[in-house]
Amino acid sequence: MATPVATAYVPPRSFAASGGARYRLIKVWREARRIPLLPSAVIVMFVIFAVFAPLVSPYDPTQIALVQKLKPPFFIEGGGIAHLLGTDNLGRDVLARLIWGSRVSLSVTAAVVVISSIVGLLIGLAAGYVGGRADDFLMRVADGSIAFPAVLIALLFAVSLGPGVTTVIIALSVLSWANYARIVRGEVLRMRQLEFIVGARVIGCSPLRVMVAHLFPNLVDVWVVMITLQVGLIVLSEAALGFLGAGVPPPTPSWGSLVSDGRNFVDTAWWISFFPGLAIGLLVLSVNYLGDWLRDRMDPQLRHR
Amino acid sequence: MGRFLLNRVIQSIVTILVISMVVFLMARATGDPVTLLASDKATAQDIAVLKQQLGLDQPVPVQYWVFLTNAVRGNLGKSLADKGDVAQLIGERLPNSAVIGLPALLLSTVIGMAMGVVAAVKRDTWVDKSMRVIAVLGQSMPAFWVSIMAIFFFSVVLRVLPTSGMGTPDHYILPIAVLTFFALPMRMRLMRSSLLEIMGTEYVKQARAKGLSESAVVWRHAVRNALSPQLTSFGLTLAFAVTGAVLVETVFSWPGLGLLAYQAMLARDYPLIQGTVLLVAVLTIGANLLVDMLYAVVDPRIRY
Numbered sequence: 228m229a230t231p232v233a234t235a236y237v238p239p240r241s242f243a244a245s246g247g248a249r250y251r252l253i254k255v256w257r258e259a260r261r262i263p264l265l266p267s268a269v270i271v272m273f274v275i276f277a278v279f280a281p282l283v284s285p286y287d288p289t290q291i292a293l294v295q296k297l298k299p300p301f302f303i304e305g306g307g308i309a310h311l312l313g314t315d316n317l318g319r320d321v322l323a324r325l326i327w328g329s330r331v332s333l334s335v336t337a338a339v340v341v342i343s344s345i346v347g348l349l350i351g352l353a354a355g356y357v358g359g360r361a362d363d364f365l366m367r368v369a370d371g372s373i374a375f376p377a378v379l380i381a382l383l384f385a386v387s388l389g390p391g392v393t394t395v396i397i398a399l400s401v402l403s404w405a406n407y408a409r410i411v412r413g414e415v416l417r418m419r420q421l422e423f424i425v426g427a428r429v430i431g432c433s434p435l436r437v438m439v440a441h442l443f444p445n446l447v448d449v450w451v452v453m454i455t456l457q458v459g460l461i462v463l464s465e466a467a468l469g470f471l472g473a474g475v476p477p478p479t480p481s482w483g484s485l486v487s488d489g490r491n492f493v494d495t496a497w498w499i500s501f502f503p504g505l506a507i508g509l510l511v512l513s514v515n516y517l518g519d520w521l522r523d524r525m526d527p528q529l530r531h532r
Numbered sequence: 533m534g535r536f537l538l539n540r541v542i543q544s545i546v547t548i549l550v551i552s553m554v555v556f557l558m559a560r561a562t563g564d565p566v567t568l569l570a571s572d573k574a575t576a577q578d579i580a581v582l583k584q585q586l587g588l589d590q591p592v593p594v595q596y597w598v599f600l601t602n603a604v605r606g607n608l609g610k611s612l613a614d615k616g617d618v619a620q621l622i623g624e625r626l627p628n629s630a631v632i633g634l635p636a637l638l639l640s641t642v643i644g645m646a647m648g649v650v651a652a653v654k655r656d657t658w659v660d661k662s663m664r665v666i667a668v669l670g671q672s673m674p675a676f677w678v679s680i681m682a683i684f685f686f687s688v689v690l691r692v693l694p695t696s697g698m699g700t701p702d703h704y705i706l707p708i709a710v711l712t713f714f715a716l717p718m719r720m721r722l723m724r725s726s727l728l729e730i731m732g733t734e735y736v737k738q739a740r741a742k743g744l745s746e747s748a749v750v751w752r753h754a755v756r757n758a759l760s761p762q763l764t765s766f767g768l769t770l771a772f773a774v775t776g777a778v779l780v781e782t783v784f785s786w787p788g789l790g791l792l793a794y795q796a797m798l799a800r801d802y803p804l805i806q807g808t809v810l811l812v813a814v815l816t817i818g819a820n821l822l823v824d825m826l827y828a829v830v831d832p833r834i835r836y
Contacts, residue, residue, distance in 0.1 A: 276539050359757045360783065367546065367547065368550065368710075370547070371551065373768070374771055374816055374817065375812075375813065375816065376772075376774035376778075376812060376816065377775050378779070379774060379775065379778060379793060379808070379809055380776045380809065382778070382797045382805060383555065383558060383805050383809050385799050385800055385816050386796065386797055386801070445791075463674055467675070467775070467779055470676045471779070471794055472797070472798065473797055481676075483676075486676060487676075489680075490680060490783070491686055493680055493683055493684045494684075497684050500677065500680050501684075503680075504673075504676075504677030504681070505677075507673075507677065508672055508674065508677070511672040511673075511674075512668065515668065515671060515672055516668075
């Protein structure tokens with residue numbers, strides 16, 4: 228994509244010149260107070276669900292109780308506070324399954340984001356700084372993986388490696404690293420020309436030192452913004468794979484597979500599919516909102532990417 | 533121009549080769565096909581004969597070459613599940629995907645761009661804000677869930693549209709609508725941002741200064757120049773649409789390529805999914821190449 232190259236002078240920032248830890252802390256606090264509250268609250272809620280699932284969940288998510296099957300949520304006649312969001316066709320509590328599902332979905336997302344952001348950062352740094360053939364090759368590979376339909380490749384992985392958590396993590400990481408690598412590389416190419424990098428090289432810094440001590444501190448902003456913007460996409464992709472049955476095998480609930488469980492009951496029990504899907508949408512909406520906010524605050528130049 | 537095009541064509545071929553290698557190597561990871569095909573009573577000699585018949589006694593590069601030359605000739609092997617010819621199965625399903633995919637691409641492009649223009653012109657009014665809400669929703673809601681909820685609302689509650697399958701014209705409405713909804717945000721956001729950028733340029737000021745009506749300024753001067761980023765992002769939209777198609781076709785039991793890929797996954801039918809992936813790779817990369825060629829037509833400033 229043709230993106231406008233920022234021409235404005237960016238003041239260099241390196242760890243040595245950051246003006247003391249205390250000043251930094253105050254700055255972080257001032258920024259943190261402006262974070263949009265509602266989206267953050269939604270994210271925190273789901274993270275609490277995921278981390279403390281055994282404590283928060285009202286029931287065992289896999290416990291079958293046919294007597295209780297297809298109970299509607301509390302606000303519909305026939306429902307009760309015993310099962311706030313109703314029960315599924317096997318009498319399992321929808322809320323409990325949703326809470327436990329967040330555990331699988333969020334941990335897979337976290338793993339994918341950690342792996343792909345680090346791999347993408349390293350490849351982008353190396354490709355941009357070293358340049359030449361290696362750069363050409365790596366960027367071809369990146370272009371190829373970006374242009375390719377994500378879910379289809381993930382299905383291919385699921386067939387050859389067998390469905391499961393590891394497969395999903397591998398497949399989504401393979402598809403996601405290139406987004407980081409491309410942006411990081413672009414930033415490195417731009418900064419390479421700036422005085423502070425040229426200067427660092429002139430006084431004899433090794434390439435590794437230039438990358439770690441001088442380039443990286445100036446990439447953090449872009450990198451963090453990219454991470455927040457990718458999280459939503461990964462949550463959606465993980466859910467899509469779970470829905471298609473290429474994710475965690477049953478009876479372990481994940482958000483995508485929960486929506487799929489209710490597919491055949493839309494005419495009688497819409498709530499089985501509705502709430503897990505709503506959870507996915509809410510989380511992605513919040514993460515994307517926060518990502519857009521962060522991008523605008525950190526670098527208005529990035530707004531159109 | 534010739535040199536650039538040649539380079540682009542070579543690049544595209546290399547990318548397709550890389551994908552074919554990944555697909556080929558992934559096939560090795562599925563496990564030894566001989567153990568799948570041979571019966572329990574097969575002796576060591578039977579297995580050796582079977583290996584020879586399948587060409588599995590050859591070195592891996594030779595096997596890859598055989599696989600590649602066969603694929604180029606349109607021989608993608610046999611489906612494991614129903615023993616049908618993979619190329620033929622794909623050929624039957626491809627038109628079904630196209631009849632919902634192409635209208636959705638067209639609709640999302642036209643509606644998305646129009647929404648982007650309106651949002652940019654009415655910047656920061658309620659019109660702009662509500663359009664941005666639509667875009668954000670389209671980017672955040674899971675496609676499969678929206679499809680299921682659409683079935684619930686239109687087929688179960690209102691009883692106006694069929695739930696799934698393919699047949700009457702009514703069957704086309706929901707799949708096309710959902711696909712359009714998901715391809716729309718990218719078009720709209722991009723149009724809005726590039727138009728906003730253009731509206732601040734000197735030549736737009738100049739067009740206004742010489743007394744052109746606002747609609748002439750927007751449609752004849754600004755929008756035309758906002759078209760080339762749209763073209764660039766088309767490749768990305770296409771990849772996105774294929775992903776959407778897999779999910780939407782699965783929910784609506786629409787007999788297209790996406791549903792075929794899903795069924796192949798369920799049956800762990802490697803030749804079938806491998807054929808689908810290869811075909812989609814060729815299609816998306818070909819489309820990207822075409823877009824690059826069209827670039828020079830749309831934007832006369834670009835001369836290769």
